Amino acid sequence: MVVAPPAPDKAPEIDLESTWSDPEALVPQPRKVTQGARLPARAVLIRHATILTAAGKRLDDGAILLEDGRITALGADGTLAPPEGALVVDATGKFVTPGIIDAHSHIGVYPAPATAATSDGNEATDPNTAGVAAEYAYTAQDPAIARALAGGVTAALILPGSANLIGGRGVTVEMRQARRIDDVRFPGAPSVLKMACGENPKRVYGRKAGPQTRMGEYAAFRAAFQAAADYAVKWKQYRARRAEWERRRARAAMLDAEVDKKAKASGKRLPHVKPEPAPDAPGRDARLEAIAGVLSGEVLAEVHCYTVRDMAQLLAISDQFGFDIRAFHHALEAYKIRDLLAARGVAIATWSDWWGFKLEAFDGIMENAALVSEAGGRVAIHSDSSIGIQRLNQEAAKAMWAGRNAGIDISDDTALRWVTANPAWILGIDKDTGTLEPGKRADVVVWSANPLSVYARAEVVLIAGRVAYERGKGNQPSDFELGNSALGAGSAGGVK
Numbered sequence: 001m002v003v004a005p006p007a008p009d010k011a012p013e014i015d016l017e018s019t020w021s022d023p024e025a026l027v028p029q030p031r032k033v034t035q036g037a038r039l040p041a042r043a044v045l046i047r048h049a050t051i052l053t054a055a056g057k058r059l060d061d062g063a064i065l066l067e068d069g070r071i072t073a074l075g076a077d078g079t080l081a082p083p084e085g086a087l088v089v090d091a092t093g094k095f096v097t098p099g100i101i102d103a104h105s106h107i108g109v110y111p112a113p114a115t116a117a118t119s120d121g122n123e124a125t126d127p128n129t130a131g132v133a134a135e136y137a138y139t140a141q142d143p144a145i146a147r148a149l150a151g152g153v154t155a156a157l158i159l160p161g162s163a164n165l166i167g168g169r170g171v172t173v174e175m176r177q178a179r180r181i182d183d184v185r186f187p188g189a190p191s192v193l194k195m196a197c198g199e200n201p202k203r204v205y206g207r208k209a210g211p212q213t214r215m216g217e218y219a220a221f222r223a224a225f226q227a228a229a230d231y232a233v234k235w236k237q238y239r240a241r242r243a244e245w246e247r248r249r250a251r252a253a254m255l256d257a258e259v260d261k262k263a264k265a266s267g268k269r270l271p272h273v274k275p276e277p278a279p280d281a282p283g284r285d286a287r288l289e290a291i292a293g294v295l296s297g298e299v300l301a302e303v304h305c306y307t308v309r310d311m312a313q314l315l316a317i318s319d320q321f322g323f324d325i326r327a328f329h330h331a332l333e334a335y336k337i338r339d340l341l342a343a344r345g346v347a348i349a350t351w352s353d354w355w356g357f358k359l360e361a362f363d364g365i366m367e368n369a370a371l372v373s374e375a376g377g378r379v380a381i382h383s384d385s386s387i388g389i390q391r392l393n394q395e396a397a398k399a400m401w402a403g404r405n406a407g408i409d410i411s412d413d414t415a416l417r418w419v420t421a422n423p424a425w426i427l428g429i430d431k432d433t434g435t436l437e438p439g440k441r442a443d444v445v446v447w448s449a450n451p452l453s454v455y456a457r458a459e460v461v462l463i464a465g466r467v468a469y470e471r472g473k474g475n476q477p478s479d480f481e482l483g484n485s486a487l488g489a490g491s492a493g494g495v496k
Contacts, residue, residue: 020249020275033182041069041465045082046446049091054098054420055435056413064096066442069465073438094459095450097416098436099154099175099443100392103349103423104302104329104382107389108158108173109134111142113480122161123168124204127211128224130193131286132168134158135185140178143478144386149175149469151390152445152458155186157427162196162304163204165211165220169290170194170302172427176468177478190428192326193290196304197221197314199360218313225321228291234282235292241279248276300326300428306360308333315344327426329382332364338375347378347426351388352399369418370403370410380423392419397452415452441465 044066051059051074063080065073073080082088109121120137123129138158148156153175160167171181172189197217206212211220252273263270293299301318305311305328318325324345328334331348332355334341341348348369355364369379381396383389400415424434433441442465449456461469 020252021278023278024281038466041066041442043067043083043086044089044442044462044465045080045086046089046091046096046444047077047080049094049096049446050450051096051436052412052416052451053436054413054416055437058413062096064436064444066444066462066465069442071436071438071440071442071444074436089446089460091446095447095456096436097152097445097447097451098420098434099445099461099463100152100419101380101423101427101434102148102153102156102383102389102392102419103327103380103426104384105148105156105158105386105389106161106384107144107148107156107386108138108140108142109160110386111139112144112386122163124161124163127165127201127205127220128287129160129164129168130166130224130288130290132160133171134160134169134194135171135181138171138173138181140173140181140184141478141480142177143481144389145175145177146469146478147386148389149461150458150471152393152447152451152461153389154443154445154461154463154468155424155427155429155433156389157192157302157423159192159194159302162194162200165196165201165217166224166287166291167194167196169299172429174463176463186427186429188429188432190300191290191293191298192300192302192427193294194302194304195221195314197310198304198306199358200304214310214313218317221314221317222320224287224291225295225317225323228288228295229321231282231285231288232292232295238279238281242281245276245278295321295323297324300426302327302329302426304329306330306332307363308336310360311337311341315340315346326428327378327380330361330384332361332368334377335365335368335371336363338372338377341372342376345378347380347422348372349380349382349423349426351384352381352395352402366399366402367406367408369399370406370408373403373410373414373418374408378422378425379418380426381418382423393447393451393456394454395419397454400452412450412452 047063049062051062051064061077063075063077065080106121111118123132156175157170157172159170170192172186173184174186176184178184201211201217211217256272259270259272294301303314303325305314311328327347327349329349331350334348350368353366355361373379381392381399383392396415396418400410403410421434424430433443442462444462445458446460447456448459459471
């Protein structure tokens with residue numbers, strides 16, 4: 001009798017018209033953008049300095065050690081030894097502070113020279129342009145950057161202008177020149193959304209489609225936040241449906257694997273789990289995405305607001321939709337509601353003595369910063385100016401003097417915090433910079449005198465432990481300045 005050889009195993013046939021498919025796999029994925037290569041930071045020991053930490057501590061004849069871009073130690077001079085190869089700076093008679101931080105700047109989006117060709121700070125085409133971002137227009141070669149750095153500024157929040165109710169996202173940058181925004185973006189800084197209320201949106205849009213009144217402004221704000229809340233709900237529901245779909249797909253894959261084993265063993269065709277279509281994702285909307293980020297707390301709300309009535313309306317809107325306002329900018333009437341701002345943890349970023357340039361700025365007083373601080377509020381002195389940013393230390397000193405002259409006890413440490421620790425908090429980077437403490441970034445300034453003196457000059461500025469500016473060594477010229485220096489005055493060659 002002849003026995004036929006056994007038939008080879010035959011793979012079971014798939015009895016499905018289609019497999020489980022994921023439409024999100026078809027969505028293009030962004031590439032990871034990296035910063036340009038930077039040389040390792042050299043160790044630096046600054047000795048014999050008066051160190052103002054902006055954290056409540058002052059060291060006379062102190063020393064501070066910077067390694068790998070971080071502060072590793074502070075102490076009395078003689079207690080810290082420089083590592084091998086370290087740069088040792090003798091700061092006898094000089095003062096050391098954290099780097100100055102500007103909580104409100106338009107450097108880079110209104111770069112010099114100021115012309116219509118370079119004016120990119122206001123997308124004044126709609127009251128709500130939440131989908132735009134300052135980083136899209138930032139000029140990292142703005143000549144004003146070098147001037148701000150020479151004033152001891154190490155970081156700044158770059159904001160869109162205040163033409164719109166919701167003007168777009170801001171970006172936090174290191175105050176140094178570079179080729180592109182990605183090379184100076186402050187690491188880990190959260191996203192912020194710039195909003196504006198009061199006179200500016202009325203003036204810009206009053207002759208257009210509106211709003212023409214504050215009634216229209218706050219109705220538009222509420223409509224925008226309601227639309228964003230609805231958008232967030234749709235995405236939350238979608239993510240829940242998708243998570244369930246992914247669980248079912250994973251369970252189906254396990255069951256189908258068992259079916260395949262049994263089919264292979266028996267040589268029979270066995271049914272698989274019927275696939276289910278993936279849920280459809282809601283459409284993306286850059287404007288609603290930004291505002292929804294404010295509602296979730298992932299995006300910080302920074303609001304241009306001068307008067308009590310406008311700040312009160314924005315606080316009411318934040319209560320209605322359950323989000324926090326990080327800071328009111330300009331806030332010239334903050335002293336009138338300083339107790340409310342302190343209780344709610346809303347900071348202000350203001351000037352020392354700008355007032356009266358429009359009606360909503362009429363009630364500004366020099367004691368504003370001191371009064372808010374006295375009430376327990378968080379205060380920052382900002383510039384909103386490519387000129388003022390060069391001497392923010394003096395602006396803080398003016399506001400300090402005004403407070404003391406009014407009988408308010410404002411310490412040097414408090415005044416220094418107005419341009420270091422407090423703006424760092426407004427920008428959401430206070431855990432990394434703003435004070436001189438071990439573990440924080442080595443954003444440090446060596447001053448020729450007490451920085452609250454009109455005679456003080458920044459002599460050395462370090463950003464993340466690297467010397468970014470040294471007085472007397474010349475500023476790094478911008479591309480614009482290099483080009484004009486090479487051409488010479490009036491020799492543009494006819495190119496326009």
